[in-house]
Amino acid sequence: MPEVLVVGAGPVGLALAADLRARGVKVDVVDRRVDPGAGTRAIGIHSPALALLEGSGATDGIRERAVRISRGEARADGRVVAEIRFDSLRARHPYVAALPQSDTIAVLSALAPPVRRGAAVRSLHPGNDGVRAHLDDGTEIRAGVVVVATGWAGRSLVYRPGAVRTHAYPDRYVMADVAASGGPIARVHLERDGVVESFPLPDGRRRLVAWAGAAPVADADAFLRDAVTARTGTDLDIAGASSFGVRRAVAPALRRGRIVVVGDAAHEVSPIGGQGMNLGLLDALTLAPLLAPWVRRGDDAGLARWERDRLASARHAARLAFLNTLLGRAAAPAAHAVRTASLRTALRGPGGAVFTRAYAMRFDRAARG
Template structure:
């Protein structure tokens, strides 16, 4: 019997596995994908997450590989409405690190492999899970063969469509929003350098973030109706219409459209099985909090797992974990709702008023610093 089975080999599951392996815990990570995903939706790593990632020795390499976003600017009608510096949010990491999720996952998997080359099992589909009070049994299909993994504890980090959450029938009320977005990565021909730019336009927000290799990600709120299927050309057209910036559609390297939902479980600890990351809380990608929230779940859960394995765990610790992490997730949901509201289309008179109010607030140092801290999850 192994100590911990982790269902899901994405960034959250791999990070938890590395934390536990470093402490001598035996771990198996069951990942449905046979190969790493090269599609990078998440790119922003916030300062608290960099501090967490440093605990497994991968933060430094990621910082060297990524772009350090130290400043964000809000622009409306071609004029800078507000500026925000992240210099005061962290003594060690005063920036948001921009690095493609695929590279982050690769760094995490390399760390896990260095600790235990057999920890990650790819092509493993979980078909059943059972907690009998003394151990957890996980039914798995790998390469067409059925098997059962026995572990003292199990952690589900298997994403928004969590198989474990469904198998255990864990309630997770779903809320949908009317907002839809289109994002894509293009060659960066802007003068923004390492800065992030938010275009607060009357027709809807356009967001722009630097990526390594002189690439820039553009995210635009879509109109209520799109007559054609979203393409790189349509995103480039939206960017041009709203910001005046020409984007080379032919340089597109990633394109994705998405709607927005939120989902929050009532409890994250279910006996010997825990649910963390997107499996426990689905949050709007606007604001880039989801992956970071999952890492912080794992960082707080790891010492509790060690206590459970040592039989020194107390029920109040598990209740405290549930309370703290669900409060953090609820706060992130509220922040994402604010972010989305600020980016919705407005009639011109209201658009002018909103942008003036944002500019006035940003000129108050205390407010500016507080908003910077909220955006970086401090």
């Protein structure tokens, strides 16, 4: 019987499993997906997560594959409004490590136990001495503790319908990874017609994300190509673009008996800026050192504080994501001018340092190193 069962083999579940394995905890991992997939979604790993990933040895592998973003630019009307210097952070990793999510999964998979794939958990039944996980194929897994890291789709394993209040924004975005120059600098173009974000990736590629309003996008490639040209003055060949919406949700609790919830299963924030994945990584990697004494000696000291801190961090990230969403919307000429001037003033001097720390998740309760 495993001491810990991790349900979900995305970056958050794998990071937890790899860390527990490094600590000598017997851990099993199951995932409903047969194939982990190669699609890239979240791409940026921030300094606090990189520091905590050192425990399993994952940081070195991530650094080898990633582009290190040391600074970013906020631009409007063809000019730099403000500069964000990640390399000014007092941290062991003063940068954002940008790499495809498939690469992050590859690094973590090499360190975590083998994943039992095609294993969908149907229900969880906690008891005094452990949890029984019932799978769709009729089998059962018993574990001392179960950690749900499934993303939002597995929320029903823990929470009653309606228990996690979810707000869907009207905004839609279009995203693609394309071959483009620009160096290791993140650029956010805050234009009248909406934001275009451009983040570097390995191998001379960049992640482009453009605000698309509230209406469905019929041709994502054409929309993104036109939006990038009109808002940044850059012509790019774009293929494989996709559109997505954003939601906000923060669960009221992260524990139910011996079941713990981490990552998007417990909270969703806008994916812009990688806040969601990093929140989940910090959930998992601050939980890991508390699990061995809990499953082995019944010592749950620290879990209540962990839960309070993680919920507070999730609420803070949700507020920041809401601000990002507001800033990224289209605006009338006068409102755009006021927004640009206000942002320039706010990010000048100490305000820029505060925003850098906030964007890099240095205000998260788990930030250290």
